[in-house]
Amino acid sequence: MALVSRRSTRSESTSITKEEHAGGTSWTKLFFRWLVTLEGDQDINNGKGYMSIPNVSNYIFFFGGRLRTVKGAKPLWLGVLFIIVCPMVLFSVFETHKLWHTQKGYKVLVIFFYYFWAIMLISFIRTATSDPGVLPRNIHLGQLQNNYQTPQEYYNLITLPTHSSVLEDITIKYCQSCRIWRPPRTSHCSTCNVCVMVHDHHCVWVNNCVGKRNYRFFLIFLLSAIFSSVFLLTNCAIHIARESDGPRNYPVALLLLIYAGLTIWYPAILFTYHIFMAGTQQTTREFLKGIGSKKNPVFHRVVKEQNIYDRGSFLKNLGHLMLEPRGPSFVSARKLHENGDWRFMNLSPAHSFEKI
Template sequence: MSEPNVHEGRHQSQVDGERKVPLQEPSTPPDWWRNCLYWLVTFEAREARKSNYSSMPKVVNYNFFLGGRLRVVSGTERPSLFVLVALLAPMVLYSIFEAQALWRLGRGHAVLVVLFYYFWALCLVSFIKTATSDPGVLPRNVHVPIVGGKFELPRSYYNIITLPSAHPEGKTVDVKYCTTCRIWRPPRASHCSTCEACVLTHDHHCTWVNNCIGQRNYRYFLTFLASCCLATTLCIVGCAIKVARATRLDKVAVAILLIIYCALGLCYPLLLLVYHMFLTSTQQTTREYLKHVPSKTAIRQALSAPEVNPFDKRDRIKNMVSLICQKRGISVMSARESHSAGDWRFVNLPQPHSFEKV
């Protein structure tokens, strides 16, 4: 008789021992915890929930936070994080190395410190409001035609409709149908392919704030640019005063670094602010300006207003006030509201192909 295999016996005993131990199923978090996380960060839609922020990710390219109170565009490179760091870095250096020394100088120098922090805080708040607020997103599927019992787009929906305006000279406005959102867009509204939504008084999609600039956040955008320029200028002035009073340059190395940093960082927002001041004075949005100005002659044409503009009030100050201080209006696609089951605004219809059925 052959001797029993010792190794097989040990292996069999181990297997038998393992079988005796019941397998534990991975524990799932409770519903209240999952709902809390979903309220904090909403990346995808949920059919069971009837809040707008839980259904909007099906039709628009947004992620929502805090129950729809904040939003960011999803699927982008998020250079807005770089802008946020660029805003925080000089404030930290200024607070550690410059603010206290400038405050102790007296003779009104403390006012520079107070004003810097005020405009820097205004800049940060305006940046967050611009990047996370509703720019004026329009609801989808408001004008869905039914031709012959099927979803078809009549040929007339591919035309641009000309309507009269309130302009005293009888100028007209154009209205166009959006085949993606299935709505007749109001005048000055346009579709953003990045956000996948039509936006009221759409100016442009700003990569640096990762959001569209439209009717409901345009004033925040301009406030961000203006306060950024003012805070940067105050930082340069404060650091320059310290450098002028210094006896040795090695003691003001951070001040010199801040002067160079702020001088370089001031160029782009200042040019952008001047550019938008020109646009508002001629009652134009960025899209309207680029649409009517050839790209090869954009710089040469920059100081002229369009010949036909039904929104022009013939006064630069009135144009600026009416465009910058226009009413934000209600959020027609509020993420914090709720909807009933089967709401067509949250149905993602396929893109029509020419004049074919969809």
């Protein structure tokens, strides 16, 4: 087994200057590539990560790697963004002024709505556009002299001993797509075409994976969505109840009341499910594997499985999830890398040992 070491990075100013002049790329092209990076360029395998990561993944980057999404997927996240923004706009235009200038002390309810709405929007953006814990490619390569052929031993599962009496060993597997031995709890996402640490699932509603580095943002998004719906419902119900001429004369308040009553259920169910998952130190993938089903896990009763990651109590598991460091981004979209860095190269397809 050959281990490909990570290349050291150069200083930012020197690298950008060399890339611009040596590559002969115009400032206009560089600006638009910084604005939106749809495809990588195999001929320019240097510079910042957002220029090269699309070569080996399905990511699209915006604003120099600050935001990301997945290409080729259904844009359901745009619908979610519309559902988030539209009620706030309607509430601001038709309801805020009336509630704010009452003599009943309803201002605090308006403030709470905007507070939780802002948290919901920020956490949604961070969940949808941040690095979920992507691991670098081409770290563990075998038989370099034979067209990167996969040796027979790479098809085996490797078991590592543990200190726990609950779980005798941990199994790790080689990823044929990313050419790495995956750490425990890491899985390959076929939609993003990357391996993600502590991979829970790929969420179609945010068009991103939910993993080690953005799981807490996902939970905050669900919780703040619940509270913003509660305060939206409360504000509109108070407005309608205070008027003596009936709700028909206030169609927007009635519409927002119905909206809040309907939309609160889905994030509430998801949040409850994921809280139980986090409290028992299970990911969705591990849970589905344990129950032997590929159906929607929300409709299955959450059963606590004994595992080495369990810290002994529900609250300790939740606290560990919310308070532990996110960890570094191993494939940073904003850091520089040298030309020929194998982490950003598309190697020839893996060969099956059995077909040789």
